[in-house]
Amino acid sequence: MRYVDHDLVVKRMGGRKIVNYLFKGLFMLATTIALLALAILLYRIVTQGAGNLSWEFLNNFASRFPEKAGIKAALIGSLWLMAVVAPTSIILGVGSAIYLEEYAKKNRMTAFIRTNISNLAGVPSVVFGLLGLTIFVRALSLGNSVLAAGFTMSLLILPVIIVAAQEAIRAVPNELRDASLGMGATKWQTIVRIILPAAIPGILTGSILALSRAIGETAPLIVIGVPVIIQFLPSGVMDTFTALPMQIYDWSSRPQQEFQAVAAAGIIVLMAVLLTMNSIAALIRNKFQKRY
Amino acid sequence: MRPSVQEMIAQSKGKKSKKIIEKIIPILLFLIASVSVLTTIGIVLTLIVETFTFFSRVSFIDFIAGTTWLPFSNKEAQYGILPLIVGTLKITLIAVIVAVPIGIGAAIYLSEYASETVRRIVKPVLEILAGVPTIVYGFFALTFVTPVLQGLFPEIKIFNAISPGIVVGIMIIPMIASLSEDAMSSVPRQIRDGALAMGSTKFEVATKVILPAALSGIVASVVLAVSRAIGETMIVSLAAGSTPRFDGDFTGSIQTMTSYIVQVSKGDAGYGTTIYYSIYAVGFTLFIFTMLMNILATYVSKRFKEEY
Numbered sequence: 001m002r003y004v005d006h007d008l009v010v011k012r013m014g015g016r017k018i019v020n021y022l023f024k025g026l027f028m029l030a031t032t033i034a035l036l037a038l039a040i041l042l043y044r045i046v047t048q049g050a051g052n053l054s055w056e057f058l059n060n061f062a063s064r065f066p067e068k069a070g071i072k073a074a075l076i077g078s079l080w081l082m083a084v085v086a087p088t089s090i091i092l093g094v095g096s097a098i099y100l101e102e103y104a105k106k107n108r109m110t111a112f113i114r115t116n117i118s119n120l121a122g123v124p125s126v127v128f129g130l131l132g133l134t135i136f137v138r139a140l141s142l143g144n145s146v147l148a149a150g151f152t153m154s155l156l157i158l159p160v161i162i163v164a165a166q167e168a169i170r171a172v173p174n175e176l177r178d179a180s181l182g183m184g185a186t187k188w189q190t191i192v193r194i195i196l197p198a199a200i201p202g203i204l205t206g207s208i209l210a211l212s213r214a215i216g217e218t219a220p221l222i223v224i225g226v227p228v229i230i231q232f233l234p235s236g237v238m239d240t241f242t243a244l245p246m247q248i249y250d251w252s253s254r255p256q257q258e259f260q261a262v263a264a265a266g267i268i269v270l271m272a273v274l275l276t277m278n279s280i281a282a283l284i285r286n287k288f289q290k291r292y
Numbered sequence: 293m294r295p296s297v298q299e300m301i302a303q304s305k306g307k308k309s310k311k312i313i314e315k316i317i318p319i320l321l322f323l324i325a326s327v328s329v330l331t332t333i334g335i336v337l338t339l340i341v342e343t344f345t346f347f348s349r350v351s352f353i354d355f356i357a358g359t360t361w362l363p364f365s366n367k368e369a370q371y372g373i374l375p376l377i378v379g380t381l382k383i384t385l386i387a388v389i390v391a392v393p394i395g396i397g398a399a400i401y402l403s404e405y406a407s408e409t410v411r412r413i414v415k416p417v418l419e420i421l422a423g424v425p426t427i428v429y430g431f432f433a434l435t436f437v438t439p440v441l442q443g444l445f446p447e448i449k450i451f452n453a454i455s456p457g458i459v460v461g462i463m464i465i466p467m468i469a470s471l472s473e474d475a476m477s478s479v480p481r482q483i484r485d486g487a488l489a490m491g492s493t494k495f496e497v498a499t500k501v502i503l504p505a506a507l508s509g510i511v512a513s514v515v516l517a518v519s520r521a522i523g524e525t526m527i528v529s530l531a532a533g534s535t536p537r538f539d540g541d542f543t544g545s546i547q548t549m550t551s552y553i554v555q556v557s558k559g560d561a562g563y564g565t566t567i568y569y570s571i572y573a574v575g576f577t578l579f580i581f582t583m584l585m586n587i588l589a590t591y592v593s594k595r596f597k598e599e600y
Contacts, residue, residue, distance in 0.1 A: 024495070027400045096328060126550050127339075219526060223571075248428075263431055
């Protein structure tokens with residue numbers, strides 16, 4: 001008895017192969033379209049903005065005249081913002097991760113905190129802006145200062161840092177923990193001297209990527225009321241400031257054609273900052289991450 | 293004479309400061325971990341309290357069933373949120389039409405067809421696409437996609453729903469592609485090899501074996517991407533315009549929930565005005581939409597997960 005009708009298989013094989021190749025082409029096309037979109041995006045921005053990039057552009061304040069407009073206040077403002085966001089979010093994020101991985105008991109409270117973190121990651125950034133506006137700007141009367149914006153951004157990227165730090169801590173093998181505890185170290189000594197040093201590359205990589213998200217975020221800053229035309233640099237965390245994405249948003253939304261080129265130049269600066277941060281993250285990951 | 297190890301241990305155990313540290317640290321860390329919970333509570337409370345004030349001035353029924361959104365009218369302001377929801381849905385619809393076929397197509401290619409080398413190059417490049425700030429996408433929509441579309445279809449206005457919709461789609465492609473690829477890659481190799489050994493083509497393996505097995509992960513990735521599209525702010529603020537409308541037109545200026553919040557925040561709606569409180573009511577609606585999507589994604593990926 002024949003289980004397989006050989007003639008039928010042969011007859012159909014050609015068609016099935018054609019369908020296979022056809023769809024392979026389609027799937028490849030889909031991938032290419034996605035990559036092409038990125039290529040066009042980068043190409044457009046570089047060609048539009050490169051002409052405006054100059055030392056003056058980096059060193060001038062915002063201006064009504066496109067040829068005089070510069071990005072100094074925004075660039076320095078973004079650095080100020082990072083000076084608040086980086087310590088705040090990393091301390092909160094790593095602290096939470098240590099608690100969840102090393103101390104938390106498996107109970108409903110812990111499960112609740114975990115679910116809460118993943119839900120928080122899905123809240124739109126503009127809603128974080130509303131939180132910042134109500135709590136930091138108004139209730140704590142921080143105004144539209146570096147501090148208010150920095151706290152808002154810290155909460156926004158907190159879930160990302162927690163998850164990254166959790167993964168890094170989880171990747172430290174239990175043998176190291178047990179050895180340290182077995183030698184008589186206390187739990188906290190083990191965490192500070194054994195686990196954190198081993199997990200730091202992973203934590204840093206995740207944190208830098210999260211910070212680069214905070215640098216590019218615009219919506220929360222608008223809601224908080226961060227101004228755009230600023231002719232001075234902040235001298236402390238309580239000063240008002242502006243940031244790169246705010247400045248780019250302002251230039252992009254102006255009707256004059258000339259300002260679009262200025263906006264593109266601003267985007268190049270922003271993307272250069274992001275690229276630098278991402279390269280540092282990749283470098284740390286490749287260089288220091290130990291595989292156990 | 294040096295103390296013996298036992299003496300050292302005894303000495304160290306006697307230190308009070310160490311004991312105190314061991315007791316305080318867990319409490320301190322717990323407090324830090326509860327910041328994320330406090331954040332959620334803060335968001336929900338903020339939205340509820342301010343929305344409550346809003347509803348003391350505008351009737352709830354008018355808000356959720358009204359088809360006119362005219363907050364800046366001097367005569368009689370109207371707060372019917374449906375036009376903003378329609379605007380958001382228009383953007384989401386176009387984004388999904390763009391992103392789902394491309395994202396899942398790319399995921400199938402990377403997981404089933406591509407060589408290891410191609411995958412190792414393409415995946416990080418797609419992640420770059422995910423890391424591009426939304427303001428950059430907004431600029432791209434306004435200065436490139438819209439003019440190109442206008443060249444093809446002259447009836448499209450400078451502010452429209454199509455261009456930002458497409459660009460939001462491009463923005464969420466990496467999310468769908470990456471999460472779906474993860475889901476497909478986690479289908480065990482034996483199942484794939486089994487199907488191939490029975491004489492299936494790769495396409496048949498992908499559609500008849502891998503897709504059904506990874507469906508929960510794929511659906512979850514799409515739902516999460518939809519949630520991102522609903523909450524996307526800068527692309528629509530720059531390229532979609534600011535005309536709340538309750539119709540099916542995609543070629544003209546629209547307004548979404550997110551871009552309304554930005555429009556009010558940019559202007560000087562004084563603290564305490566009804567317009568000021570309206571951004572919380574809109575923000576709350578937006579929050580509920582995205583929250584439902586996120587819960588749905590978690591549910592789908594847990595409930596329908598195939599275990600191997």
